[in-house]
Amino acid sequence: MKKTLVAMAIFSLLFQSPLVAQARDQKAEKGVFTGSMIGVVVGTLLGGAPGVVLGLTGGAMAGELAVRKDQVDAMDSALSAVRVMQQREQLAAAEHQALYQRQRALQSARVEALQQGYTFCLGFRSDSAEIEAGIGNQLKALVVMLQAFPELKLQIRAGTDARGSDDYNKTLSKRRADAVANLLMDSGLSEDRMEVHYVGKAEARYPIQDLEGLAYDRMVQLTLVNGEES
Template identity: 30%
Template sequence: MKKQLVAIAVISSVLFSNISYGAQSNTIPERENTEELVGLSSGIILGAVVGGPIGAFIGALTGSLIGKSVGDDSEIEAQQSLLSQQQYEINETSQKIAQMNQQQQSLEEVKSELARLKAHQKQTLAELGVGMNVQFKTGSSLIEPLFKQQLDNVAYMMASMPELNVDLMGFADRRGNDDFNQALSEQRLIEVTNYIVAQGIDKSRLQGQAYGASAPMHPDQNVENDFFDRRVTLTLIPESAQLAAN
C-alpha cells in the first residue's frame, strides 16, 4: 500500500511538473487544453486509487482522452453556434432583398399607372379639342344634359391639371336683331362659366367673350347652320402658353 502511494506521488509530481513547465515555456498550442489537463489529472488519481502505479498510468491516458473529447465537443458547439449566427444573418439579408424586390415591383406598378393616367388625360384633351362646342336651342341659354357631361370632363381636366385654363366664346345664330343676339351670346357664356365654377374650378381660370351673330361657322344661313352657330366654344390653354401670349 505504501508503494502505491509513493508511486502516485511520483507520477503526480512528474506530470504536474511537466504541465507547469509547459505553461511557462509558452509551447501551449492555440487551442485551449484545459479540458485535457483536467481529464489527465483526474485520470491519474482515479487510476492510482484503483490499480496502483500501472493503474495510474492507464488512468492518466484515459483521462487525457476524455479531456480531449470534451474539448472537441466544446469546439464543435462553438462552431455550430457560429454557423447558426451566420445562417440567421443570411436569412435576414434574404428577407431584406425580398422586401427591396417587392418595393421595386410596387414602384414599377406606380410608374405604369401614372403613364396610363397621363395617356388617358392626353386622349381626353384630344377628344375635347375635337368637340369643344356646347350647343343651344333657339333663343335659349339652357345647357342640355348631353353637354353637361362634356363640361364635367372639362372641369375634371382642369382639376387634375392646375396649369390648364379655358378660353370661352359665346355665339348666336343670325336670326333676330344684333342686340338680342349679343345679349343671348353673353348669357350663354355666363351659363357655361357658372357651370364649370360650380364643379370646383376657380373662376379666374376661365376667360371669355361674347360675339353675338358676328362669327357664323358657315357663310350660308339655313336651319342646320343656325344650329351650329348657337354655341359656346371652349379652348383649353396651358398657363405657360397664355403667359407667353401676354
C-alpha cells in the same frame, strides 16, 4: 504504461456517470464537459497531477470554443435569412414601382387621347343666355366623365355673332359662359377645374347678312385641357 491505464480508467468511469449522461442533454455543457474530460486524459498522460490541471484548463477552453462556434454559426444563419428577406422586399418594391409607372403611362395615354378627341359646342338663340332644354343632361354626363379623370380641366369659351356693340356682346358672352359654368357646378364639377373665357364678337366668323352662319357664332365651346399644363 501505468499512468496510461489509470487515465483510461478515470476517463471510462466519468463517462459512465449519471451526471455526465444528464449533462449531455444540454449542448453548451456537453461541449465544455467533453473538452474538459479529454483534457484530463491528455493531461494525465503528459504528467500526472499537474498535467490533469493543465488538461482541465485546456480542455474546458476547447469545449467553450466549440460552443461559441455553434453560436456564431447560428448567427450567420439568422443574418443570411435576414438578407434573403431584404432582397425579397427590394424585389417586391421594384416590381410595385414598375407596375405604378406602367399604370401612370397608360393613364396619361388615355387622357391625351381623350383631350384630342373632345370638343363640345352649345348653341344659343339670338340675344339669349338661356341653355336649351336637353343640354343639361349632356353637361351632367360630361361632369361624371371629368370626375373619372382628375387630371383634366374644362375650358369654357363663349362668343356672340357680329351684330351689336362690342360692350353689349362682351356682356352677353359672359352671361352665356356663366350659365354653362353654373350648370356644371350644380352638377358637381368644382370651380377650380374650369377655365372661363368670354370674347364677345371678337371671334365672330360670319357676316351679319348670313343669318344661318350667325348661329355658329352664338356658341359656347367646351374643350378638355390638361390640368397639369394649364
